[in-house]
Amino acid sequence: MHIVVCIKQVPDSAQIRVHPVTNTIMRQGVPAIVNPYDLFALEEALKLKDKYGGRVTVLTMGPPMAEAALRKAISYGADDAVLVTDRAFAGSDTLATSCALASAITQIHKDMPVDLVFTGKQTIDGDTAQVGPGIAKRLNMQLLTYVSKVRSVDLENHEITVERRSEGGVQLLKTSTPSLITVLEGTNEMRFATMTNMFRASRYQIKVWNREQAGIEDVTSVGLKGSPTVVSKVFAPTPRAVKAEIIQCVGDDPKELSVTLLAKVFAKYPKLEKEIAKRAV
């Protein structure tokens, strides 16, 4: 079985700061990590490999430095890694990104037929959850989103049974391979990198493909040209015009203060008082 896992290198957004005056992102020193959601996809793929045999290929589209994310994946146990990188990809939105990735997967497929494509649920920087569905549609694969568990794979009959989180419950779905699965977070826990794999990762020769090598003939299908969406404005959230009315906890009488607070709140929002009185027990 051959599984391709799409992973993205993202800035650790927990550490991103916005410049207070210019409202620009201060990227300096912000470490790049593997999109946390993609690790669940990778671990799920590695688990299937442990169970059914086969290979796991990790794939990313990004700048040359994104190869660090691929090496990380190899240290966890992925077999092969492909980096698709080209200036032509700059400014790609989700439609263009899924076009580039789908094309690369088609190339990977030529070397070794692909049974499953895994993606994370979403990225922490783009946060759209659209790239997975986009790839599936481009490759005309069955799409299974928000999968919490792969129940079984029937290699002989090219069938897979999964549990999918849907609104209000879990769907048990059966479909045929090749198919694309977006893996839900929290479904597994990433294994530790072994010494052998870490050693392998440091020496592994990552396949680096430019646009042509990734099989993309039409320049207008990727990058800015291939992106229907345009960012027209970036701005900081507006602060509320009126700041909080602060009630200082002076001395040691939080009781008094609570009573004062309620009186103030309810004087200003009489409807809220009625509402609460009606429902509270």
Next chain:
Amino acid sequence: MSEAPEVKKPMGKKRIELDDRLKAYKGVWVFVEHERGKIHPVSLELLGEGRKLADSLGVELAGVVMGLPGEVTRSFCHEAFFHGADLCYLMEDALLTDYRNEPFTKGLTDLVNKYQPEILLLGATTLGRDLAGSVATTLKTGLTADCTELNVDLDARSLLATRPTFGGSLLCTIQTLNYRPQMATVRPRVMPMPDADTARTGRIIEDTLGMFEKDIITKVLEFIPDAMQDKPQLPFADIIISGGRGMKKPENFKLIWDLAKVLGAEVGATRPVCQAGWVDLERQVGQSGKTVRPKLYIAAGISGAIQHRVGMDASDVIIAINSDPNAPIFDFAHYGIVGNAMTILPMLTEAFRAHLATARKAG
């Protein structure tokens, strides 16, 4: 949106002439999502928002209802009219009983190609995100996910879709200029619920799916519904008491639950607290949790990080308790108490209890 949002084409004041191919697309559509015989509230919220967009553009608002044949599915059209739709596209087919990507993508894509709306809105639910991504790629058009604000640029007849970016630190406005329809998803509770006007009616345009079960590769073997009773319904709660890392230890969360009980409220929390397992993950409020808009939100020991703020900013009244007078939460709360949450919460609970007792006696 997957790459760093550089401002690519600043919008000038110049009037943009739409080409004829794009001009053919008219009207605002809302995909009406439903489950177990009920419309998902996010669809009604979107109809309210869609009404405003349609009015500014001077076009009609349509709901798209897809489901199994019968009265229930049909009744969703009427409910859509009550909430602002002028017409509904109705597609009834037994194959649309459970959600599956393939038939829903085909059905919605066919409707779009046939009737050509300029804007198509869906809820950012698991279903909506699955469907929106598939439909947008099939139609090769732009889609902006998880918008927090929708407007139109009348000159370009273009949807201005605003969403948080960079983990919520900034907002960006995204446009789809040369493609139609312009698609966007919005999370539940981000937009206000419009009032229902049961006197409203509208036209129903029926269409067919034109698929057979044998054409659909994915089969639903089983549906295992969630145990409803203990699942918190945070997004639709009227009062929420939330705690953050400032509550210090899991045992102290009892103070939050005590206050919640007196007020008949739901309990929420910040991400670190949920991840530490102090409360259920379902209770996380914020960018990667639930969006809420209660009438009253009390935040105890919460710093007010932007990722938390975007999930609760729309609350009518926000009261914050924090020991740090400079905590960011005081920048957007309506009332703030500077002090130790562990001493203040019990007092607040007591004050509410006493106040409510007198209020109820007074009738």
